[in-house]
Structure formats: C-alpha cells, structure tokens
Amino acid sequence: xxxxxxxxxxxxxxxxxxxxxxxxxxxxxxxxxxxxxxxxxxxxxxxxxxxxxxxxxxxxxxxxxxxxxxxxxxxxxxxxxxxxxxxxxxxxxxxxxxxxxxxxxxxxxxxxxxxxxxxxxxxxxx
Numbered sequence: 001x002x003x004x005x006x007x008x009x010x011x012x013x014x015x016x017x018x019x020x021x022x023x024x025x026x027x028x029x030x031x032x033x034x035x036x037x038x039x040x041x042x043x044x045x046x047x048x049x050x051x052x053x054x055x056x057x058x059x060x061x062x063x064x065x066x067x068x069x070x071x072x073x074x075x076x077x078x079x080x081x082x083x084x085x086x087x088x089x090x091x092x093x094x095x096x097x098x099x100x101x102x103x104x105x106x107x108x109x110x111x112x113x114x115x116x117x118x119x120x121x122x123x124x125x126x
Contacts, residue, residue, distance in 0.1 A: 016088050
C-alpha cells in the first residue's frame with residue numbers, strides 16, 4: 001500500500017474526542033456571549049448609572065457590537081466543529097477537499113475543523 005487515503009478508526013476516535021472537548025468549550029463560551037448580549041439588552045439597574053461611570057467601565061467591557069461579532073465567529077466555529085464530527089462519522093475527516101490527500105495530524109490538532117491542507121490553502125484553491 002503506497003499512501004494512506006484516510007485516517008484509521010482509532011485515529012478518528014482520537015480526533016473525535018479532541019473536537020468534542022473543543023465543541024463543548026465553544027458552546028459554553030457562545031452561551032456566555034448570548035447571555036451577555038441578553039443582559040446588555042435588558043432594562044436592569046445598570047441603565048441608571050451615571051454616564052461618566054459607564055465610560056470609565058466601558059474600556060473594560062466589550063461593546064454590544066463587538067460581542068455580537070464575536071458571537072457570530074464563535075457560532076461559525078461551532079458549526080465547523082460539528083461538520084468535522086460528521087466527516088469523522090463518514091470517515092472522510094482529515095482529507096483535503098482540494099488535493100484529496102490527508103491533512104497532517106499536526107494541522108488537524110491545531111485547526112480540527114480544517115478541510116484544506118496547507119498546500120491547498122497557500123494556493124488559494126478553495
């Protein structure tokens with residue numbers, strides 16, 4: 001056999017565990033962002049604070065727009081991780097969608113939802 005064309009079931013299980021841990025953390029962070037946005041939109045006693053105090057504390061907190069942008073990025077990350085789990089179930093995980101070659105384990109450990117090898121990404125063929 002010349003070159004591996006897919007990761008073994010054992011290797012896929014290792015990636016599945018890694019992805020599931022990252023997914024659990026990502027979902028928790030996303031839920032915290034959503035809760036923060038809900039509180040920011042609420043009408044609680046914080047709204048009665050003097051403006052100067054809000055400006056003073058504002059530098060320590062993200063604006064609503066920044067939090068929304070972060071939440072959107074986090075949701076996209078979650079969807080990428082969920083799609084990676086589907087590819088694991090289909091045994092197509094870790095295969096570059098451009099070259100058809102295996103994406104190195106080091107890249108997948110760093111970016112577990114990757115669908116492109118570094119070569120394909122550098123060539124801009126996506």
